[in-house]
Amino acid sequence: MSAVAGGAVTLRAEGVAKAFVSGRVRTQVLDNLSLSIHAGELTLISGPSGCGKSTLLAILSGLQKVDTGRVFALDTALDQLDANALERFRLLHTGFVFQGFNLFPALSAREQVELPLHYLGVTKREARERAARSLEEVGLAHRMTLKPAELSGGEKQRVAIARALSKQPQLLFADEPTSALDAASGQVIIDILHRIARVHGTTVLCVSHDPRLIGHADRVLAMEDGRILSDRRMPAPIAAIEGTAS
Ligand SMILES: Nc1ncnc2c1ncn2[C@@H]1O[C@H](COP(=O)(O)OP(=O)(O)OP(=O)(O)O)[C@@H](O)[C@H]1O
Numbered sequence: 001m002s003a004v005a006g007g008a009v010t011l012r013a014e015g016v017a018k019a020f021v022s023g024r025v026r027t028q029v030l031d032n033l034s035l036s037i038h039a040g041e042l043t044l045i046s047g048p049s050g051c052g053k054s055t056l057l058a059i060l061s062g063l064q065k066v067d068t069g070r071v072f073a074l075d076t077a078l079d080q081l082d083a084n085a086l087e088r089f090r091l092l093h094t095g096f097v098f099q100g101f102n103l104f105p106a107l108s109a110r111e112q113v114e115l116p117l118h119y120l121g122v123t124k125r126e127a128r129e130r131a132a133r134s135l136e137e138v139g140l141a142h143r144m145t146l147k148p149a150e151l152s153g154g155e156k157q158r159v160a161i162a163r164a165l166s167k168q169p170q171l172l173f174a175d176e177p178t179s180a181l182d183a184a185s186g187q188v189i190i191d192i193l194h195r196i197a198r199v200h201g202t203t204v205l206c207v208s209h210d211p212r213l214i215g216h217a218d219r220v221l222a223m224e225d226g227r228i229l230s231d232r233r234m235p236a237p238i239a240a241i242e243g244t245a246s
Pocket residue numbers: 020021022027029047048049050051052053054055056209
């Protein structure tokens with residue numbers, strides 16, 4: 001069940017349990033779950049709807065607390081941090097990409113990417129340069145002045161990836177990043193995420209129930225009922241071997 005290790009371990013869960021209580025109903029979502037995720041690769045967590053994928057992602061990224069168990073990110077014990085420290089950790093070290101893009105309707109692609117850099121204290125000039133570089137990296141150099149309404153779904157998701165990338169995070173989390181997209185756009189998105197892991201050494205953790213993504217990840221963890229059922233290392237996609245992934 002265990003896969004051969006890739007780069008350094010950057011995310012680690014040890015005996016994590018999480019339940020939600022709603023009225024009299026208690027749902028045990030994660031049950032004594034342990035895993036290690038490595039830098040420089042795209043790890044995909046797959047599994048049926050409701051098996052706990054998003055909850056696991058939220059816990060590993062510090063968005064949700066565990067009931068029991070330990071969570072380490074970049075050797076920081078997230079389970080020991082208070083809300084302020086967690087927010088700071090996320091600001092400095094993490095990027096997020098969501099199914100629904102989460103873009104501001106009134107801002108251009110470039111402004112969307114610049115915005116979080118201002119929170120990091122980056123100068124206006126550097127923010128502009130970094131935004132341009134990130135948008136170029138996702139193939140949107142020619143779309144920088146456009147607003148979300150003028151972009152396709154795939155382009156919107158690429159803006160969201162550029163926004164996350166421009167922070168130069170060590171950890172990049174993606175929750176169902178291709179669910180709202182057609183097959184071709186979805187494949188472009190997953191290839192970009194894959195390339196970010198390889199080129200920048202970023203830890204990319206992606207949650208999806210889309211089986212088309214499996215062949216594009218370095219490693220696939222299959223979840224069911226709050227547990228990891230299998231842990232597979234995938235052969236490198238041909239495009240990545242030939243250096244033609246876009
Ligand atoms: N805040 C919450 N309060 C109560 N129940 C919750 C909460 N968040 C998640 N759950 C429940 O936990 C279970 C796992 O949810 P989760 O979103 O982690 O699954 P998932 O595998 O990501 O599903 P999907 O693929 O449909 O997004 C579900 O039964 C869900 O209803």
